[in-house]
Amino acid sequence: MIGHGFMGAAHSQGWRVAPRFFDLPLEPEMAVLVGRNAAGAEASARKWGWDESATDWREVIARDDIDVVDVVTPGDTHAEIAIAALEAGKHVLCEKPLANTVEEAERMAAAAAAAAERGIRSMVGFTYRRVPATTFARDLVAEGRLGEIRQVRAEYLQDWLMDAEAPLTWRMQKDRAGSGALGDIGAHAVDLTEYITGQRVTTVSGIIETLVEERPLLGEGSGLSGTATSERGKVTVDDIALFTGRLESGALASFEATRFRTGRKNALRIEISGSKGALAFDLERLNELEFYDATLPATGLGFQRILVTESDHPYMGPWWPTGHMLGYEHGFSHQVYDFVTAIDEGTQPRPSFEDGLHVQRVLEAVERSSASGSAWIATGD
Numbered sequence: 001m002i003g004h005g006f007m008g009a010a011h012s013q014g015w016r017v018a019p020r021f022f023d024l025p026l027e028p029e030m031a032v033l034v035g036r037n038a039a040g041a042e043a044s045a046r047k048w049g050w051d052e053s054a055t056d057w058r059e060v061i062a063r064d065d066i067d068v069v070d071v072v073t074p075g076d077t078h079a080e081i082a083i084a085a086l087e088a089g090k091h092v093l094c095e096k097p098l099a100n101t102v103e104e105a106e107r108m109a110a111a112a113a114a115a116a117e118r119g120i121r122s123m124v125g126f127t128y129r130r131v132p133a134t135t136f137a138r139d140l141v142a143e144g145r146l147g148e149i150r151q152v153r154a155e156y157l158q159d160w161l162m163d164a165e166a167p168l169t170w171r172m173q174k175d176r177a178g179s180g181a182l183g184d185i186g187a188h189a190v191d192l193t194e195y196i197t198g199q200r201v202t203t204v205s206g207i208i209e210t211l212v213e214e215r216p217l218l219g220e221g222s223g224l225s226g227t228a229t230s231e232r233g234k235v236t237v238d239d240i241a242l243f244t245g246r247l248e249s250g251a252l253a254s255f256e257a258t259r260f261r262t263g264r265k266n267a268l269r270i271e272i273s274g275s276k277g278a279l280a281f282d283l284e285r286l287n288e289l290e291f292y293d294a295t296l297p298a299t300g301l302g303f304q305r306i307l308v309t310e311s312d313h314p315y316m317g318p319w320w321p322t323g324h325m326l327g328y329e330h331g332f333s334h335q336v337y338d339f340v341t342a343i344d345e346g347t348q349p350r351p352s353f354e355d356g357l358h359v360q361r362v363l364e365a366v367e368r369s370s371a372s373g374s375a376w377i378a379t380g381d
């Protein structure tokens with residue numbers, strides 16, 4: 001695993017726990033954790049259960065005893081690391097969004113396609129596809145329970161940047177993160193929409209905005225818990241992204257991604273309306289799915305709250321008895337299960353780098369639309 005921030009912890013947990021609950025066809029060995037700072041990498045490796053730590057990812061990728069590379073670094077290094085790993089014959093799991101630019105994502109998708117010819121697998125870490133309730137939602141749509149999809153509303157709402165004095169971390173720098181709320185959380189809203197509906201976003205029109213243009217530079221530590229210095233730096237990414245889009249079928253979708261939605265902590269919400277039914281999901285209540293069956297007699301109509309904790313629900317079998325909830329971290333175990341299974345079976349895991357490239361095109365189209373006024377921009381699919 002390369003990187004050891006927040007996502008490093010989440011992925012480590014997935015690698016550690018998945019084989020203990022799921023019958024994996026292959027046994028992952030948590031071999032090496034790589035970080036630029038030797039002491040930091042070693043401390044994280046010890047804490048999360050990796051056998052060794054290292055500081056040079058190129059040396060680690062060259063090792064014969066490494067089969068899989070998990071990239072959990074900021075976006076500015078995804079392309080270089082993932083392409084090198086694929087070329088070295090390693091299966092690659094890469095955090096979302098796939099890259100910082102379409103150009104990088106195109107190179108990554110091309111490398112992934114070439115590697116696939118040699119049996120090498122790659123996947124993007126859009127983990128919310130692996131929440132049982134969102135997978136169940138996808139199943140309901142695929143079974144036709146919603147009929148023809150007419151309208152989607154997808155939003156990812158957080159408020160962790162409301163404090164204008166919060167330090168300027170890498171997530172607020174375009175050269176490191178690619179974009180702000182748009183790529184960090186809007187990308188999840190796009191991926192989840194495409195996953196559940198089974199349709200791609202074909203055109204968008206949007207607006208992105210930065211509310212706090214300057215912030216104190218980061219001193220000690222990292223992330224929001226880091227200290228602020230008296231010097232200030234420019235925020236070069238968006239804080240809010242709003243856009244509308246059209247799906248392949250012509251259905252309309254609206255998207256919202258913000259780090260300034262007061263009181264909303266991690267609300268990835270999606271509501272889908274179809275000719276036969278509707279569904280609604282909110283990550284802040286991730287064990288639940290709301291379903292409205294419009295085919296019932298009018299007297300019985302209403303959204304029903306399905307607790308997605310039955311052993312027959314997606315991914316739930318190996319976990320706890322009915323009604324015993326899962327949390328944020330379980331998606332990372334499901335991600336490991338799916339990835340390792342695909343490696344063993346020799347199938348293409350989804351979301352593929354091609355899927356990640358498409359999301360990148362949507363993000364870029366939103367940026368172009370915002371910069372150019374209000375034009376509709378095709379996403380290239």
Ligand code: SOE
Binds near residue numbers: 184185
């Ligand atoms: C920060 O906004 C963040 O951690 C994202 O980077 C993650 O992808 C999302 O899952 C939660 O919020």
